[in-house]
Every structure is written in C-alpha cells, then in structure tokens.
Amino acid sequence: MNESLMSEQVQLDALIATVVADPHLHARWLNTFSFMEYIGFRKIVKSQQAEHMTAQILAHAMEEGRHALGLKKLAIKLAGPAFDSYEPETMLCSEAAEAYIQTLDRTCEAQFASAPEAERGRLTYLYVTWLIEKRALDVYNTYKALLPQQEIVAKLEGLLLEEGRHLADVEASMRSKDPDFTERAALLLPREAALYETFLGELADALRSCSVPA
Ligand SMILES: [Fe+2]
Ligand SMILES: [Fe+2]
Structure with missing residues (x-):
C-alpha cells in the first residue's frame, strides 16, 4: 500500500470509529450511504x-433500491423517524456524496462521447458501476470490520454479497463489450480515486463540524 492509500485508510478507520460510537452520527452515516445507493438506483434506471x-x-x-431502503431502515431504528427522509441534516455530507457520483458519471460518459446514445448509456x-462497486466493497468492508453492532454486520453481509456479484457481472460485460477495457480502466x-479523496475529506470536515460543542 502506498503512503497516500495508507493515510486514506487511517482516515477512514478513524472516521468510522467516531461514527459508530454515537447513534446519531451513526444514523447520519447510514443515511448518507442510503442516499448514495438511492442515487445509484435512480441512475441505473435512467441510464x-x-x-x-x-x-x-x-x-x-x-x-440498489433495496440497499438504500435497508440502510435507511437501520438509520431510523438507531435514531428515530426524523431519518425517514433525505433532508441534508439527516446525512453527513449530502452535497459531496452527490457530487462524487455525478462527477464520476460525467467523467465516464466523456469517454464515450462519440458513441451512439444507447451505446454511450450502456458503457x-x-x-x-464498476468503479463505485470497487469503492463500495472497500468502504463497507472497513465499516463492517469496525462495527460493534452485530445486527448491522449481518445486514451488511447480504449487501456485500450482492455488491460483489454486481462487480463481477459488470466486469464480465465490460471485458466482452469494450476492446479498450484495460487502458480505459x-x-x-x-480519476475515481481523486474524487473519493475529495469525498472523504468532506466527510471528515462534516464530522468535525458535528462534534464541535455548541
Ligand atoms: Fe448497493
Ligand atoms: Fe451494487
């Protein structure tokens, strides 16, 4: 692991340790990821x-829709019905979460600017999906390893199995449909790593501002 990857891992570990120790922050964390799953669900349908x-x-x-629902239900269970929405205050950094996905989407779409519309959407x-699934597996596995709540661990295991299968499915399609897969990947x-680094920084900032005493 190179130095910047290692410091990112340390940052993510520290951030998760803070989150899981406080039910309210933990609910906001879960709802943030629920929101990202929901954006993924919506994006797949529209693509x-x-x-x-x-x-x-x-x-x-x-x-993905079920993941969004499952994570939201956990947030509601942990911290109450106020989490039954995607109001910004029920999440940690909703703007950064959305920016990560939308920018990644535009970055990938630009690769296929000259392809016909249907082909562009598919690729x-x-x-x-491939880039997000790789990241999601990483973040969810780290979160799972640091979670004291066994009930949430059990839910995450089902979710991780599905994410792993999505990754394998899309990678098989990419290898068969894109002759430039290796270079493009x-x-x-x-580019995804840079967007993730920005997202992680915003997540850390949001947590710092939550824990500043009023
Ligand atoms: Fe998912
Ligand atoms: Fe997935």
Missing part, C-alpha cells in the same frame, strides 16, 4: 433505454 433493459440490469437496480453504466481508476 438504459427501455428496449435494452435486461433482467440483469433490472435486478441490479432493484438491489457509462458499466464503468460507473487504467485511466479511470485514478
């Missing part, structure tokens, strides 16, 4: 033209 919607993509969208969906991975 496909109906004529090309397959059972696999539909199942993927439904599972963008594959790359965005090498180009996009550091």
